[in-house]
Amino acid sequence: EVQLVESGGGLVQPGRSMKLSCAASGFTFSNYGMAWVRQAPKKGLEWVAYISYDGGSTYYRDPVKGRFTISRDNAKSTLYLQMDSLRSEDTATYYCTTEAGSFDYWGQGVMVTVSS
């Protein structure tokens, strides 16, 4: 069974940093592109970042470019999202997903609240 388990969320002040992790199991993690998708409270879905199966390619939505870094450790089957210079508009539930054009498998999500 595919499992994606996010961790690392919580309350953080504007301008500070936070790192999310996603532990994957039940599939060959190193064969899959991965992504982070977020959802602000009571809002729709927003793709945030993508990383290829080997980490060789990454893409970001414009508002997070230069502030967020997606990375992976295939030996540990873990995906990461380093978030720097956080803003109130980054407040959302962050989901770890597999990605191949569509988002096939999703984690349960982790809440990030940016507030003073």
Next chain:
Amino acid sequence: DIQMTQSPASLSASLGETVTIQCQASEDIYSGLAWYQQKPGKSPQLLIYGASSLQDGVPSRFSGSGSGTQYSLKISSMQTEDEGVYFCQQGLKYPFTFGSGTKLEIK
């Protein structure tokens, strides 16, 4: 960015009724279209990918169709467990973008 316009924003349907949700892309997305269902407090789940391919484990009453810029999701016989919010998503170009969602309720 490719804009995804989804309609209606909400609808209610009776048990057994056929339901259709529409999604329009701002440019041709060559069937790079997926549909998701999200229930309250839960993660979204993939229903349809490639505009018309049914994800494993999804009931056959769900179907997708369309091409170019116009796509639709059909539920052929509404069931209680189909209540939720449905999103379309284009997977042709980054940034991948989603429709604003359709809230489906039982009448």
